Amino acid sequence: MTVQAQYRSSNILSRTVVLSGKYTITVETSFSASHILPDCPPCDRLHGHTWKVKASWSYTRLDDKGMGDNFANLKALLNAEIRSRFDHTHLNEAAPFDALRPTAENLVREFFLILKKGSAAVSSGKLERVEVWEGPESFVSYEE
Numbered sequence: 001m002t003v004q005a006q007y008r009s010s011n012i013l014s015r016t017v018v019l020s021g022k023y024t025i026t027v028e029t030s031f032s033a034s035h036i037l038p039d040c041p042p043c044d045r046l047h048g049h050t051w052k053v054k055a056s057w058s059y060t061r062l063d064d065k066g067m068g069d070n071f072a073n074l075k076a077l078l079n080a081e082i083r084s085r086f087d088h089t090h091l092n093e094a095a096p097f098d099a100l101r102p103t104a105e106n107l108v109r110e111f112f113l114i115l116k117k118g119s120a121a122v123s124s125g126k127l128e129r130v131e132v133w134e135g136p137e138s139f140v141s142y143e144e
Ligand SMILES: [Zn+2]
Pocket: 035, 043, 047, 048, 049, 134
């Protein structure tokens, strides 16, 4: 019996676990983009950030594999919906920020809405929180 088959037959991995608490899974990505925030010196000058985005989903049940979700699925969602869409863009010209000031606050709320919509198809968890880090010491979070 292979190690994989041995573990596959184990009750430890095949039992559905019902929890009294909850798990939170967080994945992150980053992208580089510029923006301008008129009337907000010094941010009224063209500049860029390597934005870090963290998204967290909660789970009150584990699946038959003993997981809330596969990290890879959530990371793929984050990369497809956020990184691929906004990396190396000028945010003031990238929808929806062409019509909405690209502040960290607006970014985090829009990213939450984008991920909430996208995660319904790939995740059994509840999107709880998104963080947008403008630099290593500053971030904004959004929750519903
Ligand atoms: Zn900035």
